[in-house]
Amino acid sequence: KAKNKKLPFWHYEDINFQEESTNLDLLAEINKSIQNDNFEIHYQPKINLKNQSIQTFEALIRWNHPGKGYISPAEFIPLVEKSSLIEPLTEWVIKAVLADIKKFKANNNSLEYDIAINISARNLQQPNFVELLINYLKEYNVDPQNFSIELTETDLMVDIENNINKLDQLKEKGINIYLDDFGKGYSSLKYLKEIPIDYIKIDQFFIENLTEDQKSFDIVYSIIELAHALNIEVVAEGVETEAQLKVLKDIDCDYGQGYLFARPDSKEKIIKYLEKAAEL
Ligand code: C2E
Ligand code: CA
Ligand code: CA
Ligand code: CA
Numbered sequence: 001k002a003k004n005k006k007l008p009f010w011h012y013e014d015i016n017f018q019e020e021s022t023n024l025d026l027l028a029e030i031n032k033s034i035q036n037d038n039f040e041i042h043y044q045p046k047i048n049l050k051n052q053s054i055q056t057f058e059a060l061i062r063w064n065h066p067g068k069g070y071i072s073p074a075e076f077i078p079l080v081e082k083s084s085l086i087e088p089l090t091e092w093v094i095k096a097v098l099a100d101i102k103k104f105k106a107n108n109n110s111l112e113y114d115i116a117i118n119i120s121a122r123n124l125q126q127p128n129f130v131e132l133l134i135n136y137l138k139e140y141n142v143d144p145q146n147f148s149i150e151l152t153e154t155d156l157m158v159d160i161e162n163n164i165n166k167l168d169q170l171k172e173k174g175i176n177i178y179l180d181d182f183g184k185g186y187s188s189l190k191y192l193k194e195i196p197i198d199y200i201k202i203d204q205f206f207i208e209n210l211t212e213d214q215k216s217f218d219i220v221y222s223i224i225e226l227a228h229a230l231n232i233e234v235v236a237e238g239v240e241t242e243a244q245l246k247v248l249k250d251i252d253c254d255y256g257q258g259y260l261f262a263r264p265d266s267k268e269k270i271i272k273y274l275e276k277a278a279e280l
Contacts (some may be wrong), residue, residue, distance in 0.1 A: 002057045027085055030076060033063060034085075034092050040064050041096050042264035043115070046235055046257045049249055054277075056114040058150065058257065059097045060264045061089075081120035090123050093132060098140035098269045101147070107274050116148035116178055121155040124162075130169045137173075144174035148198075152180045156195065166196055178235070183219060192230060199228050199255075204238025207258070211243045221251050230254070 032194045033039060043057040045219035063071040097117055100256065104113060123129050137144050156179075157165050167177055176198045184203040198222050202223055220236070236248050239258030248256055 012190045023070060023079055024250055026076065026079060027083055030080060030089070031085060033065070034088050036062050036066075036079055037092075038066060039089075039092060039096070040266070041093065041100065042266060043100075043270045044092075044257060045262050046255045047261045049245075049253055051257050055112060056116065056148070056255070059100075059115055059117045060095065060262075061093055061222070077120075081122060084122070086120050089235035090117075090119055091132070093117050094136050095140075098136055099140050101142050102140060103145050103267065103271060104185065106276055107271050113146055114148050115146065116150050116176070118150045118180070119150070119155070121158040124151070124155065125159065129172075130166055132172070133175070134173055141143075148178060149174035150178040150180040150201065151252075152185070153182070153191075154185050156191070160191065164191075164196070167196050181237075183223060189226075190228070192232075196230060199233050199235055201235040201237050201257075203255075204258070207236050207238045207244055207248075208240075210247055211241070217247070221254075242252055 028119045039060045042062055043059055045054040046056045047054055048059065061073050061077070063073075063076060065071050080089055094117065097115055101113065101115055104115075126132070134144075137147060171177060177196060178195045178199040178201055179195065180201050182200045183206055200223065201264045202220055206216045206220050206223075210220055211217075224234050233259055234252040236244075236253050236257040237257055239245055239248065239256040239260045242258060245256060245260060
């Protein structure tokens with residue numbers, strides 16, 4: 001609790017359980033679903049806007065609920081990440097993705113992929129998180145170069161000094177770091193130089209308004225300039241139209257992700273795609 005006092009803008013530990021039995025029921029259900037493997041990972045490519053190639057994917061969790069079908073992470077991650085259940089859930093994601101990377105490699109050994117998982121503030125707060133991740137990479141025999149993490153500024157600000165230290169350790173192992181949802185919420189330009197990140201992902205809100213709203217354009221343009229000055233590459237999130245793509249290319253954005261290129265899809269679909277790419 002003392003830690004929160006220093007961080008007035010982010011109270012992730014202030015969980016308001018207030019005997020909210022629905023939340024507790026949901027957490028119990030999720031816990032059971034982790035044991036029963038009732039989750040699935042979908043993958044969405046990030047397109048290199050310079051050469052149209054696909055080398056990187058984002059892993060997005062889906063809850064394959066026994067009774068209710070697919071449930072979006074937007075409906076359960078915000079709750080889970082306020083509890084310690086995010087630890088086993090992220091561990092499930094890590095194992096699932098590493099197992100999939102082995103399958104992807106088996107289907108196209110010549111391509112170099114980078115697959116990013118999303119982590120939450122609490123994951124970085126786990127004392128053994130770096131060790132745990134490194135050990136899984138070894139166990140699954142996956143090169144850390146093929147693995148990345150995405151996290152938001154808000155996640156980082158929870159304990160900035162400690163988190164920068166953790167990210168340094170991950171980077172040292174070869175793991176790439178994406179700063180997610182950039183521009184949304186608390187923007188820590190002050191820290192941008194100190195955080196060892198490789199990529200900034202511009203929040204889809206700005207991309208959505210890119211072609212209609214001068215302010216959004218100015219913000220996106222400035223983020224790209226700033227990032228490049230710091231040797232950081234930029235991913236635009238939520239690219240849905242050709243008009244947005246054209247503007248992004250014009251202002252030198254490095255990568256695009258969004259429904260215009262591909263929706264998140266099952267690993268079977270990704271494997272098919274990779275087989276095709278291998279034949280080319
Ligand atoms: P995010 O990390 O910002 O992921 C991007 C979200 O935007 C995904 O939603 C993706 O499906 C969606 N998206 C991609 N392209 C487009 C587009 O062109 N238009 C629109 N409107 N949306 C697009 P999704 O899969 O529902 O995930 C929602 C959020 O849940 C993620 O946002 C992330 O914060 C969280 N999340 C997902 N998987 C995980 C996970 O394994 N662990 C953690 N901790 N969080 C996760
Ligand atoms: Ca993300
Ligand atoms: Ca998050
Ligand atoms: Ca995002």
